[in-house]
Amino acid sequence: MTEINIEVRVNGVPQRHSVAPRLTLADYLRVDCGLTGTHLGCEHGVCGACTVMLDGEAVRACLVFAVQADGAEVTTIEGIASEDGTLSTVQAAFRDNHGLQCGFCTPGFVMTATALLKETPxxxxxxxxxxxxxxxxxxxxxxxxxxxxxxxxxxxxxxH
Structure with missing residues (x-):
């Protein structure tokens, strides 16, 4: 299978990789970029655990091919806290309001809520x-x- 060279900015960091055309963005982020905060639940786009931002829009990373992100900006759960580690407003609110239990779905919810509040403050x-x-x-x-x-x-x- 022929691989395709892609360049993606992930959490502000340029990434260059050769990927299989059918590699999902979720698998790319987890395997090639080592960012395991994007969780895979259903792998059918139903559960939302793999939600990330692609050029500022919330998407299901299990339904997007990595090659579709070529030239794009991807933000994952690892990229929404401040550089000094201070949690984002949404992350802190989830912690403070017990918006999680096992935590598996939390990254997807945090990314979805972040997108929602951007669109509807x-x-x-x-x-x-x-x-x-x-x-x-x-x-x-x-x-x-x-x-x-x-x-x-x-x-x-x-x-503030």
């Missing part, structure tokens, strides 16, 4: 539920996740 609870509806959690019952997204939105409203 002050979502209603209904908009939060709709915004995270494509992500599945088997542990929390979603109340802590909804509270976390609400808290992150409120924190973003505060002067």
């Amino acid at each position: 002050r979502p209603s609870d209904s908009e939060i539920r709709e915004g995270i509806s494509g992500n599945i959690c088997r542990c929390t019952g979603y109340q802590g996740i909804i509270a976390a997204v609400r808290a992150a939105a409120e924190a973003n409203d505060q002067p």
Whole structure:
């Protein structure tokens, strides 16, 4: 099988690799880039565990081929904290509001919530539920996740 050379900026770092045409972005991030925070659950785009940002838009990394990201900017869960390790507003809100239990789905939820708040800075609870509806959690019952997204939105409203 012929490999294709790609160049992708992942969390601000240029990456160059030769990849198989059918390699998913999720596998590329995990194997070639060593970024294992992007989790693989269903591998059918249903669970949302593999959500990353591709040129600022939330996508399911299991449904995107790595070659489709050639020339793009990819942000993973590892790339949303500050360089000094300070958690993003959304990450801190998930921690503070018990928006996780086992943690498997958390990176996907955090990325989805980050995209939601970028698009809708002050979502209603209904908009939060709709915004995270494509992500599945088997542990929390979603109340802590909804509270976390609400808290992150409120924190973003505060002067810094």
